[in-house]
Amino acid sequence: MKTIHQSRSGDLLTLSVFLAVANHRSFRAASVELNVTRSAVSHSIKSLEQRLGVRLFNRTTRSVSLTEAGERLAGKLRPAMSSITEALQEVDDFRGTPSGTVRINASDVAVRMVLRPLLARFHKAYPEVHLDIVTDGRLGDIVAEGFDAGIRLAEAVPQDMIAVRIIDNVRFAAVASPDYLGAHGRPIVPQDLYQHDCIRFRFESGAIYRWEFERHGIAETINVAGPLTLTDQVLMVEAAIDGIGIAFVPDFLVAEPLQERKLEQVLDEWCPEFPGLCLYYPGRRHVSSGLRALIETIKTNGRACENLSP
Known part of the structure; x- marks a missing residue:
């Protein structure tokens, strides 16, 4: 030290x-x-x-x-x-090799979905860049808190930021274990969830997420109840596999357990898509060589396709 x-x-x-x-x-x-x-x-x-x-x-x-x-x-x-x-940073760019520290603020889901798959390859390609990744569920001010960039749903990106689309759309899935559905039955419409044990999600602000559904232009928001409330969506998936209740999470988190038949999907036709994830950064701030290298790595990883105007 x-x-x-x-x-x-x-x-x-x-x-x-x-x-x-x-x-x-x-x-x-x-x-x-x-x-x-x-x-x-x-x-x-x-x-x-x-x-x-x-x-x-x-x-x-x-x-x-x-x-x-x-x-x-x-x-x-x-x-x-x-x-x-x-x-x-501007002077450092003349070195030709990306270097320095890049501080990223992102939700847990964004870190698992976007950054984790490319960390080893990025480190091998840019050994002089240090990534400082802070997992944070709050929508904080990345400029005031000293971050170079953030990763959030497109709809949550502040209007004065430059955003790079990294995932087109995110779809949610309601899932439960075969044992749970065998014992409690399958919900047919969102209102049926009031008769089920649901695994709730709590934001870091303390608010409980109300499950949002839509079909044929009809929107339903359900304030579910159940035996378990968590702040970690991966734990929610594991709890659903254990038969505790129905979880409502981004579908990429349950692709494997669905394929392995550890979980089954319910209310599929009611589950909506949300605007995808963006990496965003201040438009007036110099983009360091390290951040540029990270953006290019994300793009070449097949997770970015276009720049969005603020």
């Missing part, structure tokens, strides 16, 4: 440490991002507060939050540090 040296030449590094803690609201997470010790982060922040003569963070044993002074400093520093980072 590296250590942080306090000096005039270290001012930029100290401010980078401050922004990392401000973005993560965590000394531990900042130390992981910066690859320094947690004590070094704490010492750097303490020294900065002493030099400025103000407290920048409120700290408890359970949380870290910005003071008003800290919020103002972070707000002023983010665009400045972004400009510095972009300037260094």
Whole structure:
């Protein structure tokens, strides 16, 4: 692990440490991002507060939050540090070989569906690029939180971003084990789900996902009930295989268990398609060689076909 040296030449590094803690609201997470010790982060922040003569963070044993002074400093520093980072990236592009760190924010499903299949090949092709992938179910501000790009459903991409389509459409599937359906019967219409045990999905915001169906222009939204609520869709599939109830998940997650007959699909004609996944990034920000290399790798992996205008 590296250590942080306090000096005039270290001012930029100290401010980078401050922004990392401000973005993560965590000394531990900042130390992981910066690859320094947690004590070094704490010492750097303490020294900065002493030099400025103000407290920048409120700290408890359970949380870290910005003071008003800290919020103002972070707000002023983010665009400045972004400009510095972009300037260094532009110079780095002259090396000819993609390098540096690329920070990606994506949902768990997007990571499993898009990034996981190509990670080994990408690392072999671009060994000097470090991918920092954060799995996050929230629709956060990737610019404010220091990410180079995000991956989300096309309909969730902010209008001021440049988006690259990586998957055309995502279709959901309602599935259950043969044993469950044998014991409880098969739902014929969405309303029948009120009589079934369903495996619910909870967003990181705390909201429960209401299952959305559509057929012949008729839309149905069902607030299902059941014995289990999860935040991980892969666990939902496993729970359905175990016979706990009916799960409603992206169909690519259940392709294999359906083929192996561990699961059966129900309400197939009611299951809708949703706009596909996009990788998106700020249009005004310089696109680093590492991010360009990742985009090209996704495209050559057969998962991207067109650029979308914001």
